[in-house]
Amino acid sequence: xxxxxxxxxxxxIGLVSGICNGLFGSGGGTIxxxxxxxxxxxxxxxxxxxxxxxxxxxxxxxxIIYITSGIYDITxxxxxxxxxxxxxxxxxxxxxxxxxxxxxxxFGIFMIIAAIRMWF
Amino acid sequence: MVLYLIxxxxxxIGGMGIGGGTIxxxxxxxAFNxxxxxxxxxxxxxxxxxxxxxxxxxxxxxxxxxxILLALIVGxxxxxxxxxxxxxxxxxxxxxxxxxxxLFVMGLYEIFYKTHKK
Numbered sequence: 652x653x654x655x656x657x658x659x660x661x662x663x664i665g666l667v668s669g670i671c672n673g674l675f676g677s678g679g680g681t682i683x684x685x686x687x688x689x690x691x692x693x694x695x696x697x698x699x700x701x702x703x704x705x706x707x708x709x710x711x712x713x714x715i716i717y718i719t720s721g722i723y724d725i726t727x728x729x730x731x732x733x734x735x736x737x738x739x740x741x742x743x744x745x746x747x748x749x750x751x752x753x754x755x756x757x758f759g760i761f762m763i764i765a766a767i768r769m770w771f
Numbered sequence: 772m773v774l775y776l777i778x779x780x781x782x783x784i785g786g787m788g789i790g791g792g793t794i795x796x797x798x799x800x801x802a803f804n805x806x807x808x809x810x811x812x813x814x815x816x817x818x819x820x821x822x823x824x825x826x827x828x829x830x831x832x833x834x835x836x837x838x839i840l841l842a843l844i845v846g847x848x849x850x851x852x853x854x855x856x857x858x859x860x861x862x863x864x865x866x867x868x869x870x871x872x873x874l875f876v877m878g879l880y881e882i883f884y885k886t887h888k889k
Contacts, residue, residue: 670854672854675811677793680788705847714815721810731774734782745786751786758784764842764874765798765874767871
């Protein structure tokens with residue numbers, strides 16, 4: 652039994668995440684996780700896992716559109732990918748060992764400084 | 772070598788679920804003078820292999836909410852086409868301005884974020 656109003660609410664969350672993820676090349680997961688937790692009442696750790704299952708196909712679509720438009724750099728992407736796979740494994744281990752709330756605030760401050768520098 | 776390190780650091784942040792890309796993109800642009808479009812493309816593509824591995828692990832641990840997946844992906848695919856097609860048409864300078872607004876809002880969100888335990 653499908654509840655249509657829930658379906659459209661959920662699809663709208665997906666739509667906004669997809670637009671941001673495609674337009675800014677990032678951030679889809681950062682929108683999806685709190686949206687699922689607050690609007691769809693999904694538990695935090697399941698929201699993180701589900702976000703990856705959603706963002707992966709969206710990122711593949713966006714990547715194809717960027718690549719077919721000639722927007723890519725193979726050498727740079729290769730180096731970042733190798734680094735991020737190793738970092739991602741370490742991050743997943745650290746997640747269970749330390750609180751990420753303090754880190755979030757530090758990165759939030761970095762992001763705001765970077766945002767101001769990028770604007771000017 | 773520095774680029775591997777930047778990837779490594781953003782990977783740690785991403786692996787912790789804090790959004791590695793919103794850190795990686797400004798780092799590439801501000802420290803290495805990479806073009807806005809290219810930085811976004813790098814972040815998108817580099818996410819894919821790690822996400823496949825993480826997804827298999829989450830699937831085996833039954834952490835994925837299958838019942839809401841279809842609606843999220845249907846909406847998300849439409850959004851991805853819209854967002855990406857707009858992004859590739861915009862000039863780098865305009866995209867950079869829009870990104871900086873997005874980054875500012877995301878930064879505020881991270882600062883005021885509170886973990887909800889249920």
